Amino acid sequence: MTKNNGKIQVFFAGGGTGGHIYPAIAAAQKIRKLAPETVIHFLCSQSPIDANILSKTEFEYTALPARGFALHPVKILNFILNQRKSRNIVSQVLTEKSVIVGIGGYVSAPAVAAAKKKSLPVCLINVDYVPGKSNRLMASKTDKIFCQYQATAGMFTNTNAKIFVTGCPMREEFETPRPEKIISEYNLSPDKSTLLVTGASSGALNINIAMETLLPRLESFADNWQVLHLSGRGKDTRLKDAAAKARIEYRVVDYCDNIWDMYSCADIVIGRAGAVSIAEYTYYRKPFICLPYPYHKDNHQQLNAIELEKAGACLIVEDMKEDRNATAENIWQKLEPLLSNKGIREQMSEKTAGIAKKDAAETIASEILKLA
Template sequence: MKVIFAGGGTGGHLIAGLSIAEEITSRFPNAEVIFLGTNKKSESVYIEGRGYKFRQIKACTLTSFSRLPVFIFVSLIGIIHSLNNIIKIKPDIIIGLGGYGSVLPVIAAYVVGVPIVLIEQNVIPGRANLLMARWVDCVLCHWEGTTRWFKKGCIHVTGIPVRNNIIRDKMDIADNVLDLTSQKKTLLIMGGSQGAQVINKVMLQSIPRLKSLIPDLQIIHLTGKHGYKEAKVAYDKMEIRAFVSEFLDDIGIAYGLSDMVICRAGANTTAEISAVGIPVIFIPYPYATDNHQYWNAYELAKRGGALIIKQEELEPERVIELVSNLLMNDDKLNDMRKINKSLSKPFAAKRVVDKIFQTLEAKRPKRNIILTRTVEGSETRKYIKKDEPYLTKIL
């Protein structure tokens, strides 16, 4: 069996794809999984570093009307590349992960008739997925509120699987590589796969006052690529126990140590927050398409598991007030943990892969059968052709 994942542009799309790929290969060790992504170097490094094949597809976004000729030219090349890869690979199914990196492979798959499943991670669907939905066989989403955007019968709420290392046992957390203790109040600060300079800046201004209010406070601060050096110097001067890094691959340890988190509200982050059941203050990225990060955050906030600070309202005084009130109120923290945990979808990986294979079986070409009858009248079946990859039937 061969499966193509198509997507890219942001780390969130690829994280979801890898979680699904891991579930497929755990069930079917002989399955061949190939990722088609954009020309961002980080994508190929990330995918190939986890043992999967990666092939680059030309793709770009239409940022202005003046770039329309470039957009058309690059898109034509991307479709040709996608068709070439699909014809060579002969996949049984293609899984679109959303984002501009998924559009051209999905169009190519539709042209040659390969079954297509879309993954929608946000409450408000991305424009790419709304465009592609008319051509696909099935859309899988995380939130009930997403279903109103798609045709009934096509959309299914399965949850979106999170990374396997998100939930860690107490032994791993106690004996962690961050050199932090599980006995102190711990605040996790992160800005998503791209980092967030504005969050870094305001949090560094807030930490000295928080330290005076909460003497046993320790910090895990994931700055992103930009801002690490400044943050490292600032924490050294503050003489507060802290782990500072651009990125942490083993994010499950950070979640397990932390009493609360301050972060953006990307789709994967919100899914992970509910999976581990950690209290959170969301600072949604204000320039996200259709303000989708705000609506992701609102799914948790409206039930009481999260607080939201809009970026234009992000000030040290506001952060100090909310963080100190929460970290000094264990009852409130426990209530928020329970609420967020109740929103988790622990069997999302199984449900997603089940739906993928239901779609594949429904679209797979049927075997040709010759029926003959014996003298006694009983029926004998003779198969003259085995099931083939879907594309083989078309070509």
């Protein structure tokens, strides 16, 4: 990382999961368009997913040593040392033309602290309905907060920040998807409808197992349907074997870097209810079934989806944790009518009209630049 005196520098700080990094990439791409001279740098976590994602973009990044907090004497000491190390790394590259944008995850804290020590501006991108721990903590040190949902604005009570309800920023590639690329890459039929199953950036083992259980029932739809399943890295082995023997076109892919192309050839999506995934299904107006991640204490994925379900745009299914057969049964009850009836799918798609805010990235980018 070099110090760029004179140029505006925007640092996106955070990571640990795709849901933190991707909205920031969308905002960064827009900043590049609006102010091409801006130096953009990501301060991410050491989690491999951050480097996997960022190495495929035009943006430079540095993985900070900061780690999550753990209540254990040795780990507490390491936590403090790594926070301090991270803060020092960031401190050295900040100039008076720098802005820090917290994007969620424990890495944002030391970067925000370094910026505040130098009285530099700080923003937060918060895509979840319920703000995460790190964003709640950062809020009091922040000048602007960008939220996806209106209700979230009221949950930041400890801040004087200006709050913008922008929606979720989408990467620029979402504007020009190429379904034909996926059809040829995965040898799919252009004449069949496609069910896309995704466990989001880390994959979802429970969903994978449920789909494996449902394979025999899906086979009865093989004349008209095919399945594209994003299993998550390291979570695909059994499913790949089962899919290879299935009597339906069933492709298992561990991760897709051009997910916009996949969405564009899907007729139904089944997935979790991460804040970014939900925004993406809605952006493409796909009928979707979501299974909120069941292991969060605050059940925040359920809240990400609840308004959409009320509007008739999606169906929420309970992931029954260890009772995988029950999860499969829950999915099938909602999926079977959708597979059989195009009218229901069209109605759901209609209900998504106007929900996705297409100018989110532009609003966020221009508000960030105003602070520099």
